[in-house]
Amino acid sequence: MFITPAFAQTAGDAGVAGLATQIIPFALIFLIMWMLLIRPQQKKMKQHRAMVEGLRRGDQVITAGGLIGKVSKVKEDGEIEVEIAEGVKVRVVRSTVTSVLSKTEPATAD
Template identity: 35%
Template sequence: MTSLLLQAAGGSAATMQLVLLGGMILVFWLFMIRPQAKKAKMAKQFQENMQKGDKIVTIAGIHGVVNKVNEDGTILLETSPGSYIKVEKSAISLEWTQNVNKNAAAVAEKK
């Protein structure tokens, strides 16, 4: 009789451990994996929709204006009048570019 009670208690403990493990995986997915995937999707979309005249910032902190979007996944970036560098699209920072453009818009509104 006591062995049946111990087996029943052991089975419910194993089930509880599986439920807790599943809950931890769900929380990890909700707070870590999903937001990163969403952020990566937004960055890729931003990089694909770049066009001539956009003010951007690279992940290295180089500020410039897109002069030409090449078919090989690169852009020609004008850093100062007459000075150009070739940069991979993947090296463009979405967050820094949005921050710089937001600050520029705020300064323009104050004037």
């Protein structure tokens, strides 16, 4: 008489069902985090890597430090030489280039 129907019910098979109900929310949270944070960041890194690998002499670039200049030499060791003023050249690490303002056309073999 004093026992409510909720207390009177048996526990049943809560082992498998309880585990599934605990894992599903965590899986959904991970999926949402991957779709909103991880995947766009990976895509952005891939685009930046392709941009840095495609640098050529004559491209006008902006570095992470805010320097705007023209690429005068592309070196093999991960550096480029950027001319920021007439006769003023600085060595810059390739990965610090944030954007390319204007690209030069590749030389064609006629």
